[in-house]
Amino acid sequence: MLAAVAPILAQIAPGGFQGPPVNWVAFSPEVVLTATLVVVVLVDVFTERYDKGAINTLAGIGVLLSLLFVGVVVVTANNSESMFGGAYVVDNFALIMKALFLLSGYVVILISTNYIGEGDYWEGEYYQLILASVLGMLVMASARDLISIFIALELLSIPAYMLAAWRKRDLKSDEAGMKYYLMGVFATAVMLYGMSLLYGLTGDTLLTKINAAISTGTKPPAILILAVIFVLVGFGFKVSAVPFHTWAPDTYEGAPTPVTAFLAVASKAAGFVALMNLVFIGFLGRADIVQPLMWALSALTMTVGNLIALRQTNVVRMFAYSGVAQAGYMLAPLAVAGSSGTDPNVAVRSIVTYLLIYAAMNLGAFAVVIALARKTRSAEITSMSGAFHYAPGLAWCLTIFLTSLAGIPPFGGWFAKFSIFQALFTAATPAGYTLAVLLVVNSVIAAFYYMRVVRVMAFEPADDVDMTPVKVPSSLLVAMGITVVVTVLTGVVPAIVSQFASSASLVGFGG
């Protein structure tokens, strides 16, 4: 049979097409997650609508299994793979970010369990979209050419647009999804135009080759400046950098709270991974374009985010603006990227460190807010008064996360900020020093509104507050347990996270 077909096949494809070599071990986390997605879709089809409990568990197990395979990749020493001519790279940086995405994906699934199960939502599809989005993030961590980066961005964003509108009967949720979608599509269009200009200028989609092509010459042509700005602006939207942040507060407030946590942590981290790939691999030779742009973005983002956060009365909106400000801190090391005479990997490591700690403390804060809202049914800051009396455990947890977010030792946040300072001072440029000063000023402002929440929980009179304790479901407890442990450990023993981060290097690898 086959012998008869062979000559016909040879006629159709005279070139004798050879498939590319693929290292399947290095690919295993993505493969496992895709398989999980397919299994979840099938299970969803064959279960009744009121009986979707298994799907949540399956999705969680799949994500953990994928995380296990990230470990397998490291153990089997497949952690320096460069496939498809350098378009898809599995190195320590990519693996650390994959672990971060999978772990935050798992925590999001945990905090979604009761929220989605008890509300009137489409449950099976919810987890399918979360899994698809996390898969996009895994691809993003390894993508080293423009087309892979673009496709990964689409795969992680499109499910997120739809998840933001998941509370279908609520106008606010519809508004959240609509705003996120329209602004996102616009940013993507601008970014794609920049990518096409880059391709036109360099004739290649590989970031390393783009860097080689644009690094020549003392003065960049005007069109290159435009192309770089357009591409970076597209990701500025994704990480909600000012002035591209306008979608964030409304989307965060309107979306289901677990989705908000997902957007604020995982989606933002994915945007930063793409920014780091672009800045440290693609545009490293053009610090004269990237540095001023990133300086302005970072300074604006942290200042505007913090100033508006001061005036918020809704805790989710407050976290939205605080997330904007935190993105500003993380953009700061990009403003010193490519300074001559410094190791760019210091900046890479500082951002990776910040992302790891930020993920833990922010997800934890959202988990507590969701747990408290199960009783109060509100996200107003005033509704939290007296929390220390009726739910001391939750209130203490939230205090830990907020202290950490403010950067006060001994919790993780201080080390995250410290590593950013380290990167800024190592560069020893005026841009670095000014951003460091701005960062200190902003940390003080931020501490004020973080601590205000603690004050409301501890000292506001809780006269007519119902004193029955809050029942916290076990999945939320596990989520809070993971995040509290990470937040405290990274603060007390920062060597853990710096050990991880120090193996992350983007520059000088991937050829």
Next chain:
Amino acid sequence: MTNAPTYLPEYIMFGLIASSMVVAAVRVVTTKNVVHAALWLVLVLGGVAGLFILLASEFTAITQVLVYIGAIVVLFLFGIMLTRAPLGKSADLDNNVAQRIVGALVGLSLLGVMVYGLVNRWSDQKIELVGSSTRQLGQTTEQISDSIFSTYLVPFEVVSVLLLAALIGAIVLARRD
């Protein structure tokens, strides 16, 4: 690239297609009828396909026709008809004068910046298409198919997951419950 041949017929066709595209694109935003706007858009997108044919990349041209005209504009028209939107002229399709002026200013300044950038970089260069004089019909299609299944295998596979996710999400959001 002084030896690059002059493609006179191509230049003439380019001028014709490009100018009709500009006219059609202006009509897309100025017409007061949504259906007409969608049909003008067909002309713009068809022009893009024509430009791709001039560049001897027939696969991209056919994809352009299939995807943009065949799927997206048809989806627009179905969307307009199924949502009971007014089919004739509608006055509220336009923004007020102040918004129109701001929009025009932004558009024109962007045009100025882009034109400056492009002219500044490429005005003194003659770009010869790689092997365009010797290329045979179907050759670019073969190259594209080869690179999809070798260099760009990951994006190609990832797109299928993306389509699955988009399908699932769209059904959930659109269905009545």
